[in-house]
Amino acid sequence: MSTETAPATTESVETEHDHHPSHLQHHFVSSEQQFDSAKLGMWLFLITEILLFSALFVAYAVYRNWNPVAFAEASSTLDWVLGSVNTIVLLTSSLTVALSIHFIQKNDRKKTVISLLATLALAGGFLVIKYFEYMAKFEHGIYPGEAFAPTGSGYEYLAAIPYVPQFFSIYFVMTGIHGVHVVIGMGLISWMAWRAHRGDFSDEWYTPVELTGLYWHIVDIIWIFLFPLLYLV
Template identity: 70%
Template sequence: MATETAPAPTETEAEHDDHHPEHLEHHFVSSEQQFDSAKLGMWVFLITEVLLFSGMFVAYAVFRQWNPEVFAAASGTLNQTMGALNTVVLLTSSLTVALSIHAIKQDKVKQCIYYLLGTLGLAGGFMVVKYFEYMAKFEHGVYPGGAFDPHGAHYEHLAEMAMAPQFFSIYFVMTGIHGVHVVIGMIVIGALAIMAWRGSFSSEWYTPVELTGLYWHLVDIVWIFLFPLLYLI
């Protein structure tokens, strides 16, 4: 009995197989479609992140409305200079990550790596400043929740304010979760720099770089809201 043979691939299919980029998954028609799909997925993820921080912002707004004098007094003990420095650092890191995307689009791989490393260094600087800021609070008994036991000339008046622990609980939770996001971003950016050094990215495929840039911009935007709410008003 004669066996059926599969039809030979058409010229179009053969050409498709020959020119199929390594980064292109087979269930996508083109790199553009794959990029649009990945970008949509990232935007959905970022929306969930916005919802996460929005809940904390709402909690802050409610408790501040109930205790405006206490929140203003507690806010006054925060180091505005360190907060402003970290704001400048993160804004600069947004610029460097944007420049890294611009560089890889032009096949300037070395520049992309330098900008990614610059972003990584700035993020590390942000965390170092935050570390010293936290340590200054802990040394004076300013902890979240029931461990709150302020002492020292700059903090002792907070012991008389019943809702002062609530402010610092919100402060540590919001800045702490933001700090976790910064650390996650640092890990990803470091990995991207290594991948770029190994030649993984080019003007034909730089999706991970651009998606990480979107994530990093969100991290920066959240801090832009945190800084004035916690440190200035």
């Protein structure tokens, strides 16, 4: 005796479609699978970022080993107080972005937006402080590469020390690339704040917020390595 399976009715197809979350892409079977795939993709991207900065850290270590006196003298001209303030600012921003993920998990959209905007403000503060640091160096002829021509009290003596320009070239490259990542992070955070405000996220789906937070944590961690290497060591 054969048994035939009746074709799915239009009503059953529509019912199945109604239970399909709007955020779930058609090639994923569940929200969990989509989140795991997105997180894996983000980690692969972040690994490439870590490799980029690892190469810069290696270059710094090699040149410092070759020219310890020059690097120590050049490092002493950096404002460690401003560097410390920026470190505190970024660590605080890591807390606020983590809170944004916590609040969206609780379906508290208002606090999620506030936390993201606080993160954005702290990131802006970091860049403002870095701008004043850069300007203080440029005013005294401290530029990367062949443009290095220190002038004014407290800086002129650097011209007589070989390999000091290499330190400032590495300094501007490393902090400059990090600054670009901060700007990109600010763009992402602004977008997340806008989407959270209009109700795109909930406790059922907040993957973009979590991935943005993961990116921002990596940006903060990189600075935690940059600060002591450039300002304190």
